[in-house]
Amino acid sequence: xxxxxxxxxxxxxQKDLDVTANNxxxxxxxxxxxxxxxxxxxxxxxxxSSGRTKVGDxxxxxxxxxxxxxGSLQFTNNSLDMAITGEGFFALTPxxxxxxxxxxxxxxxxxxxxxxxxxxxxxxxQGFAVDPLDGENQSVSLSTTQxxxxxxxxxxPRATNNIFINMNLNSQELATDGxxxxxxxxxxxxxxxxxxxxxxxxxPHTASMYFRRTTTAPPANSEWxxxxxxxxxxxxxxxxxxxxxxxxxxxxxxxxxNLVFDSSGNMLTTPAVPTLRIPFAxxxxxxxxxxxxxxxxxxxxxxxxxxxxxxxxxxxxxAVFDPTSLSQDGTTVGSLTGVDIDSFGRVLxxxxxxxxxxxxxxxxxxxxxxxxxxxxxxxxxxxxxxxGEPIGGQANNNTFGAINSSALEQSNVNLTTxxxxxxxxxxxxxxxxxxxxVNSTLQQTVxxxx
Numbered sequence: 001x002x003x004x005x006x007x008x009x010x011x012x013x014q015k016d017l018d019v020t021a022n023n024x025x026x027x028x029x030x031x032x033x034x035x036x037x038x039x040x041x042x043x044x045x046x047x048x049s050s051g052r053t054k055v056g057d058x059x060x061x062x063x064x065x066x067x068x069x070x071g072s073l074q075f076t077n078n079s080l081d082m083a084i085t086g087e088g089f090f091a092l093t094p095x096x097x098x099x100x101x102x103x104x105x106x107x108x109x110x111x112x113x114x115x116x117x118x119x120x121x122x123x124x125x126q127g128f129a130v131d132p133l134d135g136e137n138q139s140v141s142l143s144t145t146q147x148x149x150x151x152x153x154x155x156x157p158r159a160t161n162n163i164f165i166n167m168n169l170n171s172q173e174l175a176t177d178g179x180x181x182x183x184x185x186x187x188x189x190x191x192x193x194x195x196x197x198x199x200x201x202x203x204p205h206t207a208s209m210y211f212r213r214t215t216t217a218p219p220a221n222s223e224w225x226x227x228x229x230x231x232x233x234x235x236x237x238x239x240x241x242x243x244x245x246x247x248x249x250x251x252x253x254x255x256x257x258n259l260v261f262d263s264s265g266n267m268l269t270t271p272a273v274p275t276l277r278i279p280f281a282x283x284x285x286x287x288x289x290x291x292x293x294x295x296x297x298x299x300x301x302x303x304x305x306x307x308x309x310x311x312x313x314x315x316x317x318x319a320v321f322d323p324t325s326l327s328q329d330g331t332t333v334g335s336l337t338g339v340d341i342d343s344f345g346r347v348l349x350x351x352x353x354x355x356x357x358x359x360x361x362x363x364x365x366x367x368x369x370x371x372x373x374x375x376x377x378x379x380x381x382x383x384x385x386x387x388g389e390p391i392g393g394q395a396n397n398n399t400f401g402a403i404n405s406s407a408l409e410q411s412n413v414n415l416t417t418x419x420x421x422x423x424x425x426x427x428x429x430x431x432x433x434x435x436x437x438v439n440s441t442l443q444q445t446v447x448x449x450x
Contacts, residue, residue, distance in 0.1 A: 008058030009432030031106030082107035086401010088364035092123035127360035135358035142392035154351035157202025160330030199295035202332035276303035
């Protein structure tokens with residue numbers, strides 16, 4: 001009996017050494033969680049045996065339990081590196097159509113040849129679909145996750161439909177005394193600014209806006225005429241289109257509504273907020289020379305004298321001309337310039353044309369019993385009966401934890417503690433070896449009795 005007890009002690013000590021050695025070997029493994037060998041004594045008895053004199057039958061390994069304590073963060077220069085501070089796991093699939101999910105804390109991600117976010121083994125990182133504008137997720141069910149991809153272009157070009165401008169016109173400027181407007185003569189207007197707009201093929205054009213004062217003296221309200229000139233090269237077409245002067249001037253500019261201000265410098269908005277409309281038929285007409293690349297506009301371009309949110313209007317006070325906001329809604333084809341991931345796991349792509357769009361939200365998963373997960377290698381786990389069902393969710397919600405971009409979670413192994421445990425396991429192995437040796441000596445002695 002003592003022989004078997006010593007053998008069980010040797011096996012337990014060996015298991016302890018193996019676990020400790022594995023922890024030490026993975027001290028620099030990203031997302032690794034240390035293990036702890038847990039033992040229980042072996043005790044067997046029957047109804048008719050005397051429990052008061054029963055000796056135990058040795059030791060057995062009860063469980064090799066992983067310890068899911070938080071590892072420290074190591075910051076990197078790769079925005080696709082992610083670390084979780086909390087209880088969550090990343091969800092991975094081996095291919096795009098598979099629903100065979102594995103879970104990991106190792107966040108060393110990168111792009112594959114098809115621009116999908118993958119780990120070092122090519123497994124696809126799963127995410128939730130989101131609204132491209134505000135990043136709000138549409139579902140947190142694991143059945144709706146999909147591999148996250150990073151498009152390298154911003155998609156098809158979009159022709160400009162609206163220009164938004166909000167500014168202050170200097171009330172100290174004098175009227176131009178009825179001189180005809182000429183964009184080449186600074187004496188015929190008071191202020192000007194310009195913005196780049198795009199046609200249906202994504203080609204850029206310059207829309208130059210001019211403002212000139214027509215009245216200055218009270219009690220009349222101050223009025224400003226508005227004009228737009230389309231590209232310097234097409235400012236004087238050879239064959240002007242036969243359109244009314246209010247829409248199209250023979251000198252190739254477009255005139256809009258007058259801006260009228262009261263004595264307090266506020267713009268009057270009755271009967272409507274002033275606009276300047278550039279008719280798409282004028283732009284598309286090949287005789288006008290506005291477009292020479294085959295592009296076509298489908299709607300008019302409207303210059304809105306307000307900000308995009310329609311909360312601020314132009315003013316006229318004694319201050320310099322100041323366009324406080326100037327924007328338009330067209331884009332050209334843009335190339336990817338950057339990827340940012342916030343603490344909620346929302347992936348935002350930025351492009352060279354100024355566009356930005358939310359692509360997905362990194363899915364996080366938690367379990368009722370993380371120690372019930374089954375290790376499958378590559379710092380990954382799978383669910384079991386003991387772990388419970390995976391629960392999907394978003395970062396910064398409940399106990400899922402926050403996502404840290406440009407960071408990796410280091411192993412939670414404490415090397416000093418492991419080295420001490422290694423010495424302890426070695427001593428334990430030596431002691432059980434000695435017990436085995438003593439037992440062997442005793443048996444040899446008995447065999448030598450004559």
